[in-house]
Amino acid sequence: MRTGTNTGLRITAFTAALAATFGTAYGVGRVIDPVVAEAPPAAHDEHAEPSADPGRGGHAGHESEPAGGLQVSENGYTLDLATPRVTAGRRTELRFTVRDDDGRAVTAYRSEHEKELHLIVASRDLATYRHLHPTRSADGTWSTPVDLPRAGGYRVFADFTPAGKGAENLTLGADLAAGGSYRPANPPAPRDTSRTDGYRVDLTGSLTPGRAGELKLRVSRDGAPVTDLQPYLGAYGHLVALRSGDLAYLHVHPNGEPGDGAAKPGPEVSFTATAPSTGTYRLFLDFRHEGKVHTAAFTVRAGSAPAARETAPAATPEHTDGHTH
CATH class of the missing domain: 2.60.40.1930 (Macroglobulin (MG2) domain)
Structure with missing residues (x-):
């Protein structure tokens, strides 16, 4: 991800490619939000319409800048997820590698925000979220334990900047499946x-x-x-x-x-x-x-008015474990 040395930096939509070399295996930050209740299907207009270019996000005329994490390969780098399937509720070691155009594992990254690589895992219904900091072995393989509470589809995002002059920050994405009994949910209603x-x-x-x-x-x-x-x-x-x-x-x-x-x-x-x-x-x-x-x-x-203040206490989010260092 981009460094935060300049104030007022804009929210940058990550464009592609992992990086990371964390000396410590940052733990799991779980969130099944203040509300991970099963909700009725959302109306069609609750979701951004896909564009003709699936790697660029929203529809023509409304996309201000490229959105990241939608591609597994970009700018000569590929996210090679060696663990595409896990079992819900079971602690599993997630392993992946970032490869260059020649198929070689990338072993040199630029440290940003104190880490070489930031890994995000989120469920397709956005009810489960993990911010992980894996460790990298000498051969370029990254690994981190993960325990996903619910079955269903997940997306893995690798946010990094390769070492080297002129290298750009990238965010690559790959699909992850968690086996088990699946009950889809929708994001909770807007609340501030x-x-x-x-x-x-x-x-x-x-x-x-x-x-x-x-x-x-x-x-x-x-x-x-x-x-x-x-x-x-x-x-x-x-x-x-x-x-x-x-x-x-x-x-x-x-x-x-x-x-x-x-x-x-x-x-x-x-x-x-x-x-x-x-x-x-x-x-x-x-x-x-x-x-x-x-x-x-x-x-x-x-593109809509801010949510109204809550009138009743929000449900407490489920945290089965926090970030560890």
């Missing part, structure tokens, strides 16, 4: 408040197709603002957005970073984002407090 592990996170701002806008996320616990957030991956917050329907992958960077003289350790973390098209998106915010990483999730509609 998320509750996770005793924390409350409030979202203000909105996603606008083709135009940059600010998203602010305010963290509190027991009614008091959290003002001592800890850096996580070089920032006070890490935000990923996935488009419902095709799982186009977006990454949002915070406005500022620890030590820049402007960014504060809470309670608000600010991001600048541009949606590539109209449609429904799921936002996943990772933040660290008191030595532990937590994940808050939101459903938002790009």
